[in-house]
Amino acid sequence: MTTMRDAVDLESAVEALNAARSVTILCHVxxxxxxxxxxxxxALVLHRRGIPVWVSFAEPAELPESMRSLPGVHHLVAPGDVPAEVDLLVAVDCGSAGRLGALADRMSGAANTLVLDHHRSNTRFGSINVIDAGAESxxxxxxxxxDAWGVPIDAEVAHCLYAGLVTDTGSFRWVRPGTHELAERLLATGIDSAEIARALLDTHPFGWLTMLSRVLSTAQLEPGVHGGIGLVYAVVRREDIAGVSSEEAESVIDIVRTTSEAGIAAVFKQSSSVADRWTVSLRARDSRPGADDGVDVAEIATALGGGGHRFAAGxxxxxxxxxxxxxxxAALG
Structure with a gap:
């Protein structure tokens, strides 16, 4: 691996993309x-430039239903179809190589690696690292x-970009100055924001309701955690999500975190393949009346082998x- 660059280095990223004659883009598990x-x-941009491009993720086996209407899904390939060797490997939204899962081995076959991410806990595992922890998504x-590449954003590309923006900002609940201007720029291409949000956030199968009834019955409140901020948590066992997709299990945290008596929320989700393996989602509020300034769940997750953002980690x-x-x-204290 070549010398690592830690700054937000858009110029080097553009150079790498321009020089590549084949590109693999890896998403996180x-x-x-x-x-x-x-x-x-x-992928849409690279394909239009005549560059062979593959997009993949290690697991689950299929793209979640909510994202199947995104433009460019025909560029997605199964993990086994990702080339062993490529000019440039790009990891998007991955805080560490571990988030690539079984596809992390493809990094060794890439002549160059580019990491594009906004997680503060990013380990800078690429040859070129473009990391902006202040970015909304x-x-x-x-x-x-x-923009630095001089590539115009049309409706297809904007649709993909808006999908990440609306979900990572919690439907624009967590924004910074400029977020709404960015959204307006993407909307000006003619994309249907209501339909994009409906597909991503407001559509679930009926089985989701019965799954929720079982999982929410496990919820527990620990009000004294972390100086009185409080923790609420729930447990998702493999039998709870039989018949529903993994993304339905992922949505549980967004309900559990609405508990007013706790500033920290956690959901423990059992692996479908390894009984004693669990993925843990953490969420935190900015602050809560009567409590201190909250907790950085990225620090907690990092200490426990994971990572993420201040208010969302795992x-x-x-x-x-x-x-x-x-x-x-014990980690929260």
């Missing part, structure tokens, strides 16, 4: 709309990259739920 939207937007970073752990909860409580 259990992909969301930010990683897939970023990958497909780049990785897709918003892709907009800046395309990690993988092994054991039984009681031990996992005890470990999280």
């Amino acid at each position: 259990q992909p969301d709309a930010d990683t897939v939207g970023s990958g497909l937007a780049l 990785t897709t918003s970073l892709i907009v800046r990259l395309l 990690y993988t752990a092994y054991g039984n739920p009681d031990d996992l909860v005890a470990g999280l409580l």
Whole structure:
């Protein structure tokens, strides 16, 4: 691997993309709309320039239903179809090589590697690292990259970029100055924002309701955690999500985190293939009346082997739920 660059280095990223004669774009495991939207937007641009491009993620086996209407999905290939060797490998929205799952081995066959991400906990695992922890989403970073590249953003590319923006900002609940201007720029291409949001955020199968009824019955509140900020958590066992997709399980955290008595939320999700492996999603509020300034869940997740953002993070752990909860409580203090 060549010398690592840690700054937001758009010029070097553009040079790498211009020089590449073949490109693999890897999204993180259990992909969301930010990683897939970023990958497909780049793939659309590269394909139009005549560059062979492959987009993939290690797991699950299929793209979640909510993202199948994104333009450029025909560029997605199964993990086994990702070339072993390529001019440039681009990792989008991945805080570490571990987030690539089984596809992390493709990095060794790439002449150059480019990491595009907005996670503060990013480990800078590429040859070129374009990391902006202040960016609302990785897709918003892709907009800046395309501008630096001199590539116009049309409706297809904007659709992919808007998908990541609307989901990673929680439907624009978590924004910064300029976020709405970016959204307006993307909307001006003619994309249907209501339909994009409906597909990504407001559509679930009936089985989701019965899954929720089982999972939410496990919810527990620990009001004294972290100086009175409080923790609420729930457990998703493999039998709870039989018959529903992994993205339905991912959505549980967005309901659990609405608990008013807790500033921290966690959902423990059992692996479908390894009984003692669990993925843990963490969420935090900015602050809560009567509590201190909150908690940085990215620090907690990083200490437990994961990573993420201040208000949204996650990690993988092994054991039984009681031990996992005890470990999280100990980390929170």
